[in-house]
Amino acid sequence: MEELRKLEQLQRTLTFLQSRSFVSSSSIDSNRFLANLILLLLQPCGELNLDNKCNLLSEYIPKISVTFLEEASQWVALETDERDSQENYVELNNPPDKTDCRSLQINHEDVAMVGLEAMERANSTLEDFCRSYFMFHGIDITSPQVIFKYFPVLSFTESFIYQLDGLNEKILYIPMEGVTTPEKELEKGWAMNVFEKDPFRPLLNVLKCRGLLTERIREEFKSGEEYWALERKLCSALMCKMEISIEDVMRAIHLKSFDYRVLNLLLYQLRGEEVNDLHMEFLSVSEFLVEISDDLFDYEDDVLENNFNILRMFAKVYGPSTAPAMLAKYVTDCEEGYDNLLKTLDPQLSLKYKRRCEEATKEGGKVSGHPLGTWSIPPLIVNEDLYRSNCLNTK
Template structure:
């Protein structure tokens, strides 16, 4: 890779990391945990650094799109394993590692492997598509779980559980926003994968899935006290509601510009 290409890639990673940190760490996890200004300051540089480094894993996945990662002896597999090990070591040194964080690193590896299998062989069934969506947001959960060891807190599993479908819905919303771009560039896009499976029925199939995740969110939210429930609902709904509301019509022949169709309320 040329020097200017490396510089551009680093700039893109910084921009993406900034947006993820703002939308999820600053605007969701910090207020959901009711962190003080000092606690936010303690967590911010570590979370931002880690989110930036996560995009190096994406670079490995992009590089290995046509390479089978499941073969333990190949160089790309070994590179992925080494990077994960170094990542875990770094988090330990930063005081940002515990069992929950390790679990999210494992989930991230599962995502890279599954995406690699799907892109290598060019086929995915419905279960693969939804599993990819669920695993892809593990980088968001990594940021959330890191906050607990950084502050010396026990993990709030109830909060992790209620935010899980919110993170999935936000990821789906991101794919909807980038649908046209991903179709043009050949990047994996969950909605595009459903279009390939179901054609014109894909919008309704996606609505069925988003409705399922929303039900899961509200069912889990009901277990919180009234005041906290209201607080969490306000934080979470603005994170995904408008993003999933408009679903592009499936692209036909790769040349039509997608229009949008109103999602279910």
């Protein structure tokens, strides 16, 4: 991802400036401006060397005033608007073929890219998706040839999503002992900037060029953006001791598995098959229950890292004493719907999925008669700030 590469360069430059005491004490934005200026001077520009660039700065900086920059801003904005209008006209009237798409990706500033860390983080989700969802497509999970036929697109997509999720975590980051650093503030600023500028656009371009993008898939990506926005809203409210709504909480937990739905819809497209809405409905209920189960398992870690967690949210909305009972009621109602939909599946598919759920729960260390495992609600953390402080002091 181009934004990540720029962020890394900016961080290195900022660290260098700090080592030379070449930073402004006025604000983070001032330091970012200085770092960007240094990076601009280091960029190759024809035959100009560093000495030429320094001489140009000495000659022209005194001539640059606020009025001059305001006029330049208006001129550049006008030129940009005209160019964008022409590009939009070409795109709408001449949809690109695959050759055009390759050219667009090479020349476009935000080419879709994923890092190794994002691929590693996405791996467990991809394994679970293959083992749990391929059966709904009649795909033999034991056949490497079939799996790797679809794996590149699925892996790239999930890794891209995990990369954005990592950026969202930077926004939610809680400074240890209330102390932050210029690097962390810079990371947070860049991450917020990514989410303000259509974060899925590079990935959508790739899928569109391959003929895989449907309106339904596009809507699921919008669900992902909405989920991250809700996570930031809810987790910030918890940190600021503000009220939250149960409607936002339930909306977020239902949106959280958007990546599984994206992968599933992509698999239908890759196979050239119509979407099975019954399967999608059943899996969406299963996803909801699995997300709650995962949140209960990860509760302490999510409190520590300020991540969305349904138990955290219920504790805030209903209070520590009532939250477990309210969550249990939601789970009971959802399990009833799950069991009813399970009966509508093909008997052989139903049996396979139940076996897969049993495998997953055992691998997660849970043993229960219910295919989704035992519902065990951990003790609630009433004072999250104190819990984080105690965890920090014990390290």
